Amino acid sequence: MASRLSGGAKPRITLTAVDHERLTQLATAATDTFPEVAAELADELARARVLAKGRHLADTVRMGSEVLFRDETTGRETTVTLVYPQDADIAQGRISILTPVGTALIGLSVGQSINWTTRGGDVKRLTVQAVREPAQAEVLPG
Structure with a gap:
């Protein structure tokens, strides 16, 4: 099976011990x-x-983070919060880690880009513009 995060070398990612x-x-x-x-x-x-354990990087996407990213194909910027599947609500901008874009975002830092494949098979490239720290309640799975 081909990787859904498409194209070339993937950027280095960093995760907290708890998220991992x-x-x-x-x-x-x-x-x-x-x-x-x-x-x-x-x-x-x-x-x-x-x-x-207990360490995290402020500008790195982790569970519960609010992320501003740019679609490099369209130039459109989107803000989402990365959540566990049971907390997902696309209308509120809360996207599940178990979506292609959620999986692409985890562990990226501000300024990093990654190619990913949509469920429809389109290859897109996103770049993280900003990351807001999660509130403590958002870090824990529901």
């Missing part, structure tokens, strides 16, 4: 229901630099 642990469990649990996205998430987790 919880997302590994989520990827394993989602293998039967969302096999392609679960496999992509597992690939991202495998290549991530994992910080020591």
Whole structure:
């Protein structure tokens, strides 16, 4: 199966120890229901630099972060909050980690870009413009 995060070398990503642990469990649990996205998430987790417990980088996307990113194809900027599947609500801009764009965003820092493939098969490139720290309540899965 081809990687859904398309094209060339992927940027270095950084995850908190808590996000890495919880997302590994989520990827394993989602293998039967969302096999392609679960496999992509597992690939991202495998290549991530994992910080020591209790540490995080302020300008790096983690669970609960509000992210402003630009679609490099259209120039459109979008703000979303990255959440666990049960907290997703597209109308409120809360996107699940188990979506292609959610998986593409996790662990990126401000200024980093990545290619990713939509569910419809289109290859897009996004660049992270800004990251807002999550509120503590948003970090924990619901």
